Each structure stands twice: as structure tokens, then as C-alpha cells.
Amino acid sequence: xxxxxxxxxxxxxFELLEELESALLELEKDPGDSDHVAKAFRAxxxxxxxxxxxxxxxxxxxxxxxxxxxxxxxxxxxPVSEELLTLIxxxxxxxxxxxxxxxxxxxxxxxxxxxxQLNAMGGKTxxxxxPKEQEADGEACVACRQADAADGKDGxxxxxxxxxxxxxxxxxxxxxxxxxxxxxxLDEMASMGRLxxxxxxxxxxxxxxRYECLLCSQVSADAVRDVFFFAEGDDMVVIHRxxxxxxxxxxxxxxxxxxxxxxxEDHEAMSKQMQQQVQEWVNGRHEPARPASDKHAAPDDExxxxxxxxxxxxxxxxxxxxVDSSRLDDLVNMVGELVIIQSRLxxxxxRGGDPVLGQIAEDLERLTDAMRDNALAIRMMPIGATFxxxxxxxxxxxxxxxxxxxxxxxxxxxxxDKTVIDRLKDPLVHILRNSIDHGLESPEERKAAGKxxxxxxxxAAAHSGGEVLITVSDDGRGVDPAKIKExxxxxxxxxxxxxxxxxxxxxxxxEPGFSTAEKxxxxxxxxxxxxxxxxxxxxxxxxxxxxxxxGYGLRLTLRLPLTLAIIDGLSVRVGEESFILPLAHVEACxxxxxNPEAVQxxxxxxxxxxxxxxISLRKMLNVPGGQPDYERIVIVSIEGTQAGLAVDTVxxxxxxxxxxxxxxxxxxxxxxxxxxxxxGGISLILDVPQLIRYASREADRLEVMRx
Numbered sequence: 197x198x199x200x201x202x203x204x205x206x207x208x209x210f211e212l213l214e215e216l217e218s219a220l221l222e223l224e225k226d227p228g229d230s231d232h233v234a235k236a237f238r239a240x241x242x243x244x245x246x247x248x249x250x251x252x253x254x255x256x257x258x259x260x261x262x263x264x265x266x267x268x269x270x271x272x273x274x275p276v277s278e279e280l281l282t283l284i285x286x287x288x289x290x291x292x293x294x295x296x297x298x299x300x301x302x303x304x305x306x307x308x309x310x311x312x313q314l315n316a317m318g319g320k321t322x323x324x325x326x327p328k329e330q331e332a333d334g335e336a337c338v339a340c341r342q343a344d345a346a347d348g349k350d351g352x353x354x355x356x357x358x359x360x361x362x363x364x365x366x367x368x369x370x371x372x373x374x375x376x377x378x379x380x381x382l383d384e385m386a387s388m389g390r391l392x393x394x395x396x397x398x399x400x401x402x403x404x405x406r407y408e409c410l411l412c413s414q415v416s417a418d419a420v421r422d423v424f425f426f427a428e429g430d431d432m433v434v435i436h437r438x439x440x441x442x443x444x445x446x447x448x449x450x451x452x453x454x455x456x457x458x459x460x461e462d463h464e465a466m467s468k469q470m471q472q473q474v475q476e477w478v479n480g481r482h483e484p485a486r487p488a489s490d491k492h493a494a495p496d497d498e499x500x501x502x503x504x505x506x507x508x509x510x511x512x513x514x515x516x517x518x519v520d521s522s523r524l525d526d527l528v529n530m531v532g533e534l535v536i537i538q539s540r541l542x543x544x545x546x547r548g549g550d551p552v553l554g555q556i557a558e559d560l561e562r563l564t565d566a567m568r569d570n571a572l573a574i575r576m577m578p579i580g581a582t583f584x585x586x587x588x589x590x591x592x593x594x595x596x597x598x599x600x601x602x603x604x605x606x607x608x609x610x611x612x613d614k615t616v617i618d619r620l621k622d623p624l625v626h627i628l629r630n631s632i633d634h635g636l637e638s639p640e641e642r643k644a645a646g647k648x649x650x651x652x653x654x655x656a657a658a659h660s661g662g663e664v665l666i667t668v669s670d671d672g673r674g675v676d677p678a679k680i681k682e683x684x685x686x687x688x689x690x691x692x693x694x695x696x697x698x699x700x701x702x703x704x705x706x707e708p709g710f711s712t713a714e715k716x717x718x719x720x721x722x723x724x725x726x727x728x729x730x731x732x733x734x735x736x737x738x739x740x741x742x743x744x745x746x747g748y749g750l751r752l753t754l755r756l757p758l759t760l761a762i763i764d765g766l767s768v769r770v771g772e773e774s775f776i777l778p779l780a781h782v783e784a785c786x787x788x789x790x791n792p793e794a795v796q797x798x799x800x801x802x803x804x805x806x807x808x809x810x811i812s813l814r815k816m817l818n819v820p821g822g823q824p825d826y827e828r829i830v831i832v833s834i835e836g837t838q839a840g841l842a843v844d845t846v847x848x849x850x851x852x853x854x855x856x857x858x859x860x861x862x863x864x865x866x867x868x869x870x871x872x873x874x875x876g877g878i879s880l881i882l883d884v885p886q887l888i889r890y891a892s893r894e895a896d897r898l899e900v901m902r903x
Contacts, residue, residue, distance in 0.1 A: 205250040207518060209295050212239040214584060216288050220281050221587045227276035236284070237266045243291065245423060248387075249380040254300035254307065255291060260387070261311045262287040265318045274318065283313055285588065357389065359439040360411045360420055361455060361470055363463055366404040367430030378407065384423045389413025394452040408455040410438075410448050436467040439474035447477060521614060524575050528761045531564075531571040532853035535762060538564045539851065539874030568762050568851065575615070575759070579657045579664075580608025582617050586628060590653060593632045600639055600650040601632060607657035612664050613759040616736055620666070620756070623729040627668045627752055628653065630726070635672035635750055645747070647671070660835055662758060662780025663738075663885065669751040674744040677701045702742040706730040736760065737868040739886060755885060757868075760854060765871075767847035767879065768830065770813050771821030774879040776852045776871055777830060777841065781884040784831040785846055792823035798894050801840055803831060809895035810840030811887060817866070832884050839891040841882075852881060866890075 219236040223229060240263040247256035262284055268274045287310055294300050294307070362385070366378050385391050390412040398405045411420065417435055424433045438451070451470055458466040538560050545557045583605045594601040612620075636642075636651035643649055656667045677698050684690045684704045708727040733740050738756040757763075765776035788801075797815035800807050810829060813819065829840040852871035868883040 202250050202252075204518075205246050205252065206295055208246065209243050209255075210292070212243050213288055213292055214581075215239045217285065217588055218584050220285055220288075221591060223276055224278070224281055224591070230270070233266065233270050233276070237263065237270050240266060241419075242422065242425075245384045245387075246425070247295075248384055249377075249423075251380070252295065252300075254303070255294045258287070258294060258307050258311065259291060261314045262291075265314050268318050280317060283310075283317060286310060287314065357412050357414050357440060358417075358437050359443060359474075360409075360413070360417065361434075361436045361438045361451070361467060362407075362409040362411060362420065363432070363434040363455065363466075364407040364409065364424070365402060365432040365460070366406075367432075368403065381423055382407070382409070385409065385411050385420065388415050388419065388423075392448040392452060394456055396456055402460070406460070408452050410451060412443070434463045434467075436463070436470075438467060438470045443474065443477070447474075524571075524614070528571050528575060531568050532762055535564055535568060535851045535853050536872050536874065540876075541874075543874040565851070572613070572759055572761060575613050575761075576611040577614050577617055578609050579612050579617060579666075580605070580610075582621060582624070583608055583655055583657075585621070586624065586655065589625065589628060590632065593629065597633060598638070599632065599636055601636065602650050602652045604652060604654045605656070606654065610657035610659060610664060612657075612756065613761070615760055616664075616756055619732065619736055620754075623732045623754070624655075624666070624668070626726065626729050628655075631668060631670040631672065631750070635670040635674075637673055659758075660755075662763075662778050663834070664756045664758060666754040666756065667751060668754075669749060671749040674746045674748055674750045675702070675705070676746045677744075680704055699741070699743070702744065705742065706740065737883065739889075763852050763854065763881075765850050765852040765881065766830065767850040767873075768828070768841075768843040769845040769847060770817070770843050771819045773817075773819050774847075774873065774877060775813070775843070776850065776879045776881045777832065778881070778884055779849065781832045781834060781888075782830060783833050783838070785828060786831070787826055787828050789825060790827055792825065795823055795842075798891060800895065801829065803838065803840070806838075808838045808840060809891035810842055811891050812842045813882075814842070814844075832888060834885045834888050837888055837892055839888045841884075841887065850879075852879070854881060 216236050216239040219232040219239065222232045223236070226232070240259050244256045244259035244263055247253070247259060265274070265280070266284065269276060269280070274280065290303070290306060290310055294303055297303055364378070364381070382391065382393060388411065392410045394408045396402070396406045396408065413420075417437060420435050421433075424431070443451075451473065454470060454473065455466060458469070538557075542557045542561060545553045587603055587605075590601055590603040631653050636653070637645065637647075639649040642651065651670065651672055653668070653670045656665075656669075658665050680701050681690065681694075681696070681704075684701075685692050685694075689704060689707060690696065706726050706729070730740050733754055733756070736756055737760070738754060741753045741755070742750065743753075744750040763776075764779040766779050766782050768775050768777060786803075795812055795815065797812055799810055799812075801810045802808075808831075814821075814823065824844055827842050828844065828846050829842050830846065831838060831840055833839070850873075854869040854871060856869055866883050866887055867880050869881040871879050871881060873879055
């Protein structure tokens with residue numbers, strides 16, 4: 197049986213760890229940014245509380261040590277430094293390991309080692325008081341006394357803390373296997389300050405009993421509410437501020453007795469009654485209550501009470517839910533099957549000629565289109581989440597290689613299919629390692645070359661038609677085509693007199709094991725792993741292009757499809773073969789009369805007063821059958837570059853559910869996948885960007901030969 201509570205904690209904790217890392221890396225750029233300090237602190241605080249709540253005590257206890265250090269940064273006691281950020285980043289990695297580990301005790305030595313470093317950097321000499329010790333301290337809470345000691349005062353400062361009344365009534369599922377236990381919630385509140393609790397026994401209408409609590413703490417009401425983040429929907433939680441921290445032990449006991457004797461339903465009236473009682477004690481024993489302008493005061497309503505229900509009301513329901521990615525994959529697969537069935541129905545209706553069924557088929561097609569778009573949109577994610585993980589990689593690599601690197605990201609909001617994003621991480625790691633290790637020079641070399649000591653690596657994403665372009669560029673030494681050619685000749689990849697354009701020479705770097713690096717480091721070698729990059733990108737129906745200016749840098753461009761699932765296509769036929777062209781690349785169709793005997797694989801045609809290359813798919817793909825007298829030419833384009841694809845017949849628009857070409861080792865250079873037609877036949881999906889690039893290269897080569 198899956199522990200749903202623990203699984204929910206892990207999923208949220210991993211997201212919080214990413215937020216923590218992102219905030220710390222931003223802090224490195226701007227150490228004075230208090231917002232990022234607060235963001236990092238909140239992430240650790242939530243991990244600590246949730247960890248203790250769900251039984252991850254090792255996680256909660258360790259997170260508390262890192263949180264305490266950040267709290268001193270937040271209060272201005274400790275400045276942000278590179279050593280501090282490095283230590284907390286190491287702590288983040290350790291928290292990740294603790295959360296994943298089935299045996300956290302095996303990591304106890306590492307926890308102790310990092311914990312000592314955190315305490316030492318925070319300047320801690322005395323262990324923190326436990327919640328029980330805090331409760332036994334009398335009138336003033338520990339936080340107040342510590343603050344007073346720092347100010348050289350003797351006694352408690354009533355302006356420092358708030359006293360909250362919390363009424364917690366667990367629902368019937370609370371405490372069950374895998375669910376939140378009330379004790380963990382109370383422990384989390386106790387870690388915030390001085391907690392006094394009174395538990396009412398179960399009653400007929402309250403089978404789980406109820407908890408009346410008074411918490412004296414410096415935290416805000418929002419922080420108290422966060423304790424109950426994972427509480428069940430049928431739990432009842434009410435939070436009111438009823439006073440400050442000037443109450444005595446017997447006052448707390450009297451207030452809890454008052455709350456326990458009051459009605460369960462009218463908590464608003466009970467809060468006012470408790471506030472009035474506290475005010476009478478304050479007027480008779482202490483200075484007047486703090487003014488409303490006090491910066492530590494919690495926001496009150498016109499009656500002085502702040503009602504903070506922990507569970508959202510209907511109007512505040514969360515706008516998103518967490519769904520396992522495998523369920524999304526299943527949904528997209530089912531929508532794909534529905535698309536195929538809808539296509540079969542449309543073809544059957546067109547043969548039967550029934551107008552009523554025809555209308556039904558059209559309605560179903562519109563609905564299927566909408567379902568397809570929504571299903572695919574659910575899997576679309578901003579690529580910025582992946583970009584964020586590389587900031588840490590760049591930081592660690594630059595530190596280990598003693599290089600100064602500025603990492604710039606552009607286009608983080610560019611959306612891409614989650615499957616593509618997940619499979620894109622490893623290729624980008626290879627590329628970034630090469631850029632930093634062998635692309636960028638050392639600070640001394642850069643200065644000698646007249647460059648800034650700090651190098652720049654840029655990672656950018658942008659949409660281009662039906663593709664997403666991912667570019668990685670650096671301002672390093674680049675690669676020398678002459679050096680690549682020399683290495684290729686030595687390895688027997690090309691002949692000595694081969695005359696290749698620079699782009700084809702750069703492609704040699706993607707050969708297995710090819711490297712121009714004079715010294716291969718333990719991080720990378722220029723070209724080492726680049727064959728893996730090429731294979732990974734081509735497996736995603738993408739392409740890799742390289743461009744470089746020796747001495748000024750290198751740029752790698754990854755061209756990727758928006759999705760790997762379903763596309764809008766244009767169905768065409770050549771002989772008896774059926775093909776699909778992605779509709780995102782199609783611009784127009786035209787036809788021409790020709791001499792079947794004079795047809796060539798590649799020729800130049802006129803298109804709107806321009807000459808563009810045209811490929812005969814029959815000749816290129818060796819499709820058998822006679823050439824028709826009239827030929828249809830589909831004009832396709834990518835990034836402004838046009839080409840024509842000559843076919844026999846244009847059938848029309850068709851939704852294509854993409855099936856990969858598994859098991860095919862070769863002979864599929866121009867094919868990106870297959871799809872099942874409505875009649876049960878198979879159509880090949882053409883790789884239009886690759887065809888256009890091939891046509892452009894061949895047209896340029898023919899022009900050179902003619903010249």
C-alpha cells in the first residue's frame with residue numbers, strides 16, 4: 197500500500213528544494229536581496245514542518261539547523277557570503293538524499309558533519325531550548341528573553357510576540373495510516389514558541405475530540421496556518437490572535453479552561469470573550485496593550501480579532517492539482533486512439549453519404565480537436581524549470597575549474613512537451629560541460645586575448661513555427677575548422693583533399709569519440725559525448741547544428757518538435773504510398789504540367805518571383821510506379837527558408853497520432869515517425885525541416901558547381 201501522505205510530502209519537498217536552490221543562486225548575484233533570503237527561508241521552514249508532520253524526523257531536524265542559519269541572515273546578524281551559500285547548497289543536496297533514503301540513519305554521520313558546520317557558521321554556542329523548556333520558563337517566552345538580552349534589557353518585552361488561540365478538531369481520517377497525526381501538528385507549533393495545550397476527550401458529535409491551544413510566538417498567523425497545510429479537508433482549524441506574550445502560566449490555564457467550556461460552533465464569540473479577559477488582565481497588571489501601529493502586531497478586524505481558518509473556503513479553492521505524469525501519458529494515448537477512431541468514422545460517412553451521420557462526424561471531429569489540444573496543453577510545461585537546474589551545474593563546474601562564468605538564460609517561459617523536456621536534460625548537461633570546460637578560457641587567457649575575465653554561457657529557448665529552438669552559446673575560444681579537418685584526416689574519416697564547407701566539418705565533432713581537445717579532463721573533452729547529444733536529439737525527431745567563430749565562441753542549436761504525440765498534418769500520396777506533412781510547415785500548394793521523362797530528384801522552381809529548390813519525393817524515396825503528367829507541389833518553409841515537395845496527390849488535412857520508428861536502424865533519414873490512417877493503413881510522417889535543409893544545401897552546391 198502506497199503511503200499517500202509521505203508521497204505528497206516528497207513531491208512537495210522536491211519542488212521546495214528547487215525553489216531553495218534557485219533563491220540561493222539568485223542571492224549569489226545580489227547578496228542584498230532580502231526577498232530571495234525570505235524565499236529560501238520559507239522553503240526550508242516548510243520542509244522542516246512537513247517533514248516532522250509526516251514522520252521524516254531526520255529531514256525535519258536537519259532542515260531546522262539550516263533554517264536557523266538562514267534566519268540569522270534574514271535578521272541581518274550574518275552577511276550573505278559565498279561560503280554560506282555553498283554550505284546551504286550542500287545542505288540542500290543532503291536534504292534531497294535524506295528524503296529519498298529508505299534508511300536515513302545511514303546518513304547520520306553526514307547530517308552531524310553538516311550540522312556542526314551550520315552551527316559553527318551561525319555562531320551557535322548553546323543548544324536551543326526544547327519546547328518543554330520554553331513552556332517552563334514562566335511569563336516571558338524564550339524569543340522575547342533572547343531579544344531582550346541582545347538589547348541589554350532585563351525582563352520581557354511585550355512588543356515582541358503574539359498569543360494565538362488555536363482550536364483544532366481532527367476529522368475522522370486524521371491519524372490513520374499514511375495521514376497526518378495531531379501530535380505532529382502540535383510538535384510543529386511547539387517549535388515556533390511557547391505552546392500550551394488542552395485536549396478535550398471524544399464526544400458523540402466529536403469522535404476524535406478537540407484541541408484547545410495557546411501559542412506565544414513571534415511568527416505571523418500565516419505561519420501558524422501553514423502548520424495545518426496537510427490537514428484533511430474535514431478537519432476544523434480556527435486561529436485567532438487574543439493577546440501578546442505578557443500572560444502568566446495561570447493565565448494560559450484559565451484561558452484554555454474558558455475555551456474548553458465554550459461552544460464548539462461560535463468560535464468568533466469565544467475569541468472576543470478571551471480577548472476581553474486578556475485586556476482586563478493587561479489593564480490591571482501591565483502597561484496598556486500595544487498600539488495598532490506596532491509592526492509586530494497581527495492584522496485585526498474591527499473587533500480586534502483575526503480569524504484565520506486553515507482550510508480554504510470554496511471561493512479560495514486551489515486552482516491546480518498534482519497529477520502523476522503517467523496518468524497524463526495514458527490520457528494522451530487514449531485521445532490518440534480517439535483521433536484514429538474519429539478518422540475512421542469520417543471516412544466511413546464520406547462513403548455512405550448520410551447527411552445526418554455526416555453532421556455527427558463533423559461535431560465529433562470538432563470535439564476531438566478540442567480534446568486533443570487540451571490533452572496536449574496539459575503536458576506542456578515552461579522549459580524554465582529545466583533551465584533552473586543548470587544554474588547549479590554551472591556554478592559547481594566553474595568553481596571546480598577555477599573559472600569565472602556568467603550564466604544567462606532567455607525564454608524560460610517557452611513551453612514544450614514534458615516528455616521532450618525530461619529527455620532533453622542529459623544532452624544539455626553534455627553541452628554545458630563542454631562549453632565551460634573546453635569552450636571558455638581561464639581568466640588569465642581571456643585577459644591576454646583582450647576579453648573580460650568572466651566568460652558567458654547563454655542558454656536560450658524560442659518557438660519557431662512548429663519547432664522549439666534551444667541554443668547554447670559561449671564567448672570562449674570556439675573551434676577551428678582546420679584543426680577539426682586535421683584530426684578527421686588522421687582518423688581516416690575524410691581524405692586529405694576533401695573540400696567540405698564549415699558546417700559539414702563541424703558535424704564531424706558528433707562522430708563517436710571525436711575530440712579536438714589537447715587534454716581531456718575528467719569533466720569533458722570537446723566532442724566527447726557529443727555523439728550522445730546527437731543521438732538523443734534525433735531520437736526526439738530533432739536536429740543539432742553547430743556554428744563557431746574561432747577565438748570568439750561557439751553556438752549549438754537544438755531543433756525540437758513541440759510534441760511527440762499528435763500533430764495536424766497534410767495527407768499526400770505518391771504512387772500507392774501515403775505520407776503526412778506537418779501542417780505547421782505547409783504554406784501553399786500549386787500544380788504543374790511536366791514531362792515525366794525529365795523529372796529530377798532536385799530542381800529549381802519559381803515561386804512568387806523567387807527561385808526555390810524542389811524535391812521530387814518519388815525520386816528521393818524511390819517510390820515505384822509511373823510518373824503522372826500533372827504534379828502537385830506543396831510549398832513548405834522553416835524560419836523563412838522555402839522549398840517545394842513534389843507529390844502525386846494532395847488528400848487533405850489529417851490528425852496524425854505519431855508512432856515512433858522503433859527497431860529501424862537505417863533508411864529512415866527523411867522520416868520522423870508513422871501514423872495509422874482511418875482505413876487502417878500506415879502513413880509515413882516526413883521530417884520536413886530536414887528535407888528543407890537538405891534541399892537548400894544541395895541547391896547551393898549545384899550553384900557552385902555551375903559557377
